[in-house]
Amino acid sequence: MDIMTGNSIFSNEVELASVSSITAEEFYSHYLIPRIPLIITDASANWQALEKWTWEWLVTQYGEVQVELTDSLNEKQQARLSEYIAYIFNPDEYPVKNGPLYLKDLHFGDELCDDYKTPAFVDDWFADFPVHSRPSFRWFFIGPRSTGSPLHVDTSGTHAWLTQIFGEKEWVLFPPDDLPESYCGVADAFNPDFDKFPAFRTVRCFRAILKAGETMFTPSGWRHQVRNLTPSWAITENFFNASNVMDVDRQAVHPMIRPILYSVCRRKTEQLRDDIGNSSATSQLDMLRAFFQEHERQLLLQLADVEQVLKSFKV
Ligand SMILES: O=C(O)CCC(=O)C(=O)O
Ligand SMILES: [Fe+2]
16 A cells, blocks of 8 residues: 655645454454544455456456446446447547546446455445345446546445455545535545635545555545546445444435334344344444434434424314
């Protein structure tokens, strides 16, 4: 991992930790629960994907597929994947309006799931959702140098992991309370306008360059911006478990998510009870208890509203 040091643009820039051989227990207590981002250098060590997934393979398998590309004005256009990959390696040879063009969400089927493994430290409770109602939270990001994603927070309160398959990706990440969410989509964290966006003056910034084979953990709520320094290919999945179930619950938009969340958490509570004595099981149970209490509180609040209405009728 390289860290940009010396002429940092932020006065409070922190080196993003990079580890290998982290146990699930260490990850849980030092990164997941305190919500600290982290690079894990060997999470993909046994992946068949790192041998098998070459650009040639991608063209052979999916070259004819029409993909949706996003330009720098966020406008969409279509191309064949094989054409797009040729462009990635020679962007200057293609007359593209409002480039560079980015392939932000190439969804893929279950057939590729044997080639990689969700990293062992990731406990993903979406896996317990019924297949048809499981949100589609896994995809590839593919693009030439200079593509990237604007400052944003990941969807629906989820955490994310992202493994770089090819090339290098630069990241800046900011703790949730250090930057207003209103900066997302408008401020450029790689070249901040300190007058327009003054919170950048005091923000803590975590910066890193993710290299092929390395995996980034982005905790729920962290604002982050990303740019590809070379032709780049990454795979990512978003996930939740007891540590962020409250966030997912609060931000759930689809009406079906809440009841499913509720029943998955009940099932997890039963499983964790069998594991009592194990400190991480105990703290997960505490978080689930708080989650259920919150639901109880919400129900009580709704009941209080109903009582108010009934009272007003009695007058
Ligand atoms: O690679 C990108 O363009 C965006 C990555 C990202 O923001 C994420 O994985 O959450
Ligand atoms: Fe993201």
